[in-house]
Amino acid sequence: MWNLLKSDHEDCRKLRDALEEAAAKHAHAVSVLTLTKGLTAEERKHIEMCTDCRETVQELVATKELSRGAASFAEDVRPWFASRVMAAIASRERELAGRVSAWVEFPRFASRLTWVAAIVLLASTTWFYRSVVRAPSYPSTGSQESIFEAPQQSAPDDILISRASENP
Amino acid sequence: MARVPKAGPLEALSPPEAGRVRVAGPPDAANDRELVRRAQHEDKEAFEELIRRHQHRVFAVAGGIIRRREDVEDIAQQVFVKAYFSLKRFDQRAAFTTWLYKITVNECWDMLRKRKVRPLVYEADLSEEQARQVISSAEKSKDQPDISDRLEARQRLERLLDGLDERDRLMLILKEVEGFSIEEIAEVLDLNANTVKVRLFRARRRVVNRARERGD
Numbered sequence: 001m002w003n004l005l006k007s008d009h010e011d012c013r014k015l016r017d018a019l020e021e022a023a024a025k026h027a028h029a030v031s032v033l034t035l036t037k038g039l040t041a042e043e044r045k046h047i048e049m050c051t052d053c054r055e056t057v058q059e060l061v062a063t064k065e066l067s068r069g070a071a072s073f074a075e076d077v078r079p080w081f082a083s084r085v086m087a088a089i090a091s092r093e094r095e096l097a098g099r100v101s102a103w104v105e106f107p108r109f110a111s112r113l114t115w116v117a118a119i120v121l122l123a124s125t126t127w128f129y130r131s132v133v134r135a136p137s138y139p140s141t142g143s144q145e146s147i148f149e150a151p152q153q154s155a156p157d158d159i160l161i162s163r164a165s166e167n168p
Numbered sequence: 169m170a171r172v173p174k175a176g177p178l179e180a181l182s183p184p185e186a187g188r189v190r191v192a193g194p195p196d197a198a199n200d201r202e203l204v205r206r207a208q209h210e211d212k213e214a215f216e217e218l219i220r221r222h223q224h225r226v227f228a229v230a231g232g233i234i235r236r237r238e239d240v241e242d243i244a245q246q247v248f249v250k251a252y253f254s255l256k257r258f259d260q261r262a263a264f265t266t267w268l269y270k271i272t273v274n275e276c277w278d279m280l281r282k283r284k285v286r287p288l289v290y291e292a293d294l295s296e297e298q299a300r301q302v303i304s305s306a307e308k309s310k311d312q313p314d315i316s317d318r319l320e321a322r323q324r325l326e327r328l329l330d331g332l333d334e335r336d337r338l339m340l341i342l343k344e345v346e347g348f349s350i351e352e353i354a355e356v357l358d359l360n361a362n363t364v365k366v367r368l369f370r371a372r373r374r375v376v377n378r379a380r381e382r383g384d
Contacts, residue, residue, distance in 0.1 A: 073231020
């Protein structure tokens with residue numbers, strides 16, 4: 001029983017393949033007769049016996065009928081499309097070449113850029129240092145003295161010498 | 169309005185021969201390899217040739233996902249620009265189409281993610297210029313149905329497919345409208361060919377049932 005069912009399914013599958021091939025040969029809508037004309041007698045007999053396959057044939061014909069005359073997007077290709085693509089490619093290539101050349105040029109100016117950067121760095125640090133030094137942070141002179149002049153302390157020997165000179 | 173037949177015994181349905189512009193089959197893989205190799209060595213003409221060979225299919229895939237005509241060309245352009253700048257990393261282990269479809273699908277999902285809106289296509293989405301272009305391309309082949317009919321047919325189909333899983337919807341569009349093979353759809357969606365077949369049959373069933381319910 002199982003084998004019988006299996007062979008039936010196999011026949012159906014083969015028939016559907018044959019139908020698909022037959023349908024592919026007809027670009028336009030087809031009738032059932034046209035579609036089955038190329039099939040073998042055995043295959044035609046199978047269609048008459050098998051309800052499922054009969055429906056398949058009808059559906060194939062009906063789908064072709066439904067899609068009959070539908071506009072295809074492939075027809076929208078304009079004659080200059082290839083040229084348009086090539087122009088887009090050329091433009092993209094120029095853009096990419098521009099980007100690449102910018103990076104190629106960079107090493108040529110690298111040494112000059114280093115010098116410029118060094119000078120700018122030196123100038124800016126000097127300016128910064130001088131601006132800090134000049135800035136009047138405290139108005140009192142005492143504080144300035146504490147920064148720039150160390151308090152003069154007399155050494156102990158100086159005191160002894162001065163006392164000795166007072167009391168000879 | 170297309171009528172959907174009721175499922176029943178085998179019967180000949182009238183086959184109205186409606187014209188449809190279909191994308192030619194996938195470009196030759198061997199030639200692609202050579203062109204890719206040349207493009208990898210900075211041969212721009214080779215890359216331009218690759219664009220010409222694959223532009224229709226990239227438009228078809230992008231249109232199937234995005235569904236907004238005004239965005240499809242931009243996305244397709246992004247896809248090819250991205251492909252050009254990544255081409256040196258492409259080792260040709262996979263087919264060029266597989267690789268290109270992956271880029272296309274990723275670009276489309278990225279765009280949709282950024283927008284965070286479900287794409288919908290209505291007539292109003294067509295700018296005047298685009299409408300003129302479509303009309304002029306339609307005029308080239310007089311045996312084609314009127315462009316407004318074709319846009320309407322597309323919209324009707326899109327509405328029917330709206331409830332489907334996004335992948336199933338794309339599969340049906342690529343198969344039935346854009347003329348992709350099962351193998352190509354498998355490449356686009358990164359699925360096994362058998363899985364695509366099974367899902368296509370299920371998707372068809374759902375669409376047809378839906379059309380019957382609506383009385384289309």
